[in-house]
Amino acid sequence: MSVDVHHVVQGPPDAPLLVLSGSLGSTMEMWRPQIEALGGRFRVVGYDTRGHGRSPAPPGPYSLADLGGDVLRLLDRLGAERAHFAGLSLGGMTGMWLAANAPERVDRLALLCTSAELEAEGWRQRAATVRDRGVGAVADGVVQRWLTPGYAEQHPQLVERMRAMVAGTSDEGYAGCCTAIERMDLPPALPRIAAPTLVVAGSEDPATPPGHAQRIAAAVPDARLHVLDGGAHLASWECAEEVDALLLDHFGAAGPAGGGPGDAPRTATENST
Numbered sequence: 001m002s003v004d005v006h007h008v009v010q011g012p013p014d015a016p017l018l019v020l021s022g023s024l025g026s027t028m029e030m031w032r033p034q035i036e037a038l039g040g041r042f043r044v045v046g047y048d049t050r051g052h053g054r055s056p057a058p059p060g061p062y063s064l065a066d067l068g069g070d071v072l073r074l075l076d077r078l079g080a081e082r083a084h085f086a087g088l089s090l091g092g093m094t095g096m097w098l099a100a101n102a103p104e105r106v107d108r109l110a111l112l113c114t115s116a117e118l119e120a121e122g123w124r125q126r127a128a129t130v131r132d133r134g135v136g137a138v139a140d141g142v143v144q145r146w147l148t149p150g151y152a153e154q155h156p157q158l159v160e161r162m163r164a165m166v167a168g169t170s171d172e173g174y175a176g177c178c179t180a181i182e183r184m185d186l187p188p189a190l191p192r193i194a195a196p197t198l199v200v201a202g203s204e205d206p207a208t209p210p211g212h213a214q215r216i217a218a219a220v221p222d223a224r225l226h227v228l229d230g231g232a233h234l235a236s237w238e239c240a241e242e243v244d245a246l247l248l249d250h251f252g253a254a255g256p257a258g259g260g261p262g263d264a265p266r267t268a269t270e271n272s273t
């Protein structure tokens with residue numbers, strides 16, 4: 001059953017629609033560099049995955065079909081037939097599900113620091129830990145995977161903010177999403193993805209190393225792979241300029257999704273549940 005996720009729309013009303021979907025344990029705040037860089041050119045929709053931020057956290061476990069269904073419902077609420085979609089990590093898994101199962105709704109796709117297949121047992125254990133001890137018990141480890149050690153050392157306040165973002169996630173929501181990852185079965189779906197797809201990996205990502213991106217890019221018919229020189233799991237933050245340029249190139253080349261770039265002023269609208 002889909003839910004109304006909390007989202008913010010920013011950018012000219014007649015610009016192409018671009019939906020941003022984030023990592024496990026994040027809110028739409030993780031996309032701040034991209035919202036700032038792309039919000040003048042696209043109608044950017046940031047949203048909190050169910051169980052995260054200000055979105056509802058219905059009882060889990062969840063599936064990728066649940067998370068993808070929330071995006072389809074969001075597009076319906078926005079009156080959009082199609083949109084570009086960029087997802088990082090869990091957001092990328094949601095994007096693969098969407099593009100394979102609702103291809104008519106996805107224009108172009110970007111998959112960042114993600115995987116089609118992760119070892120299930122670790123996710124079963126993480127869900128159990130979070131149900132037992134709360135998300136705070138895993139927050140330090142998560143943020144250690146998000147940023148390279150050198151970058152984290154130079155940005156202690158950012159590390160603290162990110163840790164608080166992860167720890168602020170609903171226990172039920174986080175555990176529910178762990179189970180969606182544990183049970184995902186994306187490899188057979190990848191050849192069905194028709195959307196032109198950009199796959200990006202961070203060379204220093206310990207959670208979804210470049211080999212995972214290579215396998216996705218090899219299986220999606222119209223895919224292009226880019227491995228960043230640096231960047232851990234949240235490479236969109238640490239390598240923001242390079243990622244922004246890649247996204248602009250990939251989505252900018254496409255022409256409009258749900259409208260054309262216009263001269264209208266930037267506007268932001270917020271919609272809670």
Ligand SMILES: O=C(O)CC1=CCC(=O)O1
Pocket residue numbers: 022023024025088089090091142145181207233
């Ligand atoms: O939290 C992690 O370990 C990294 C991660 C894998 C999937 C996701 O969304 O985050």
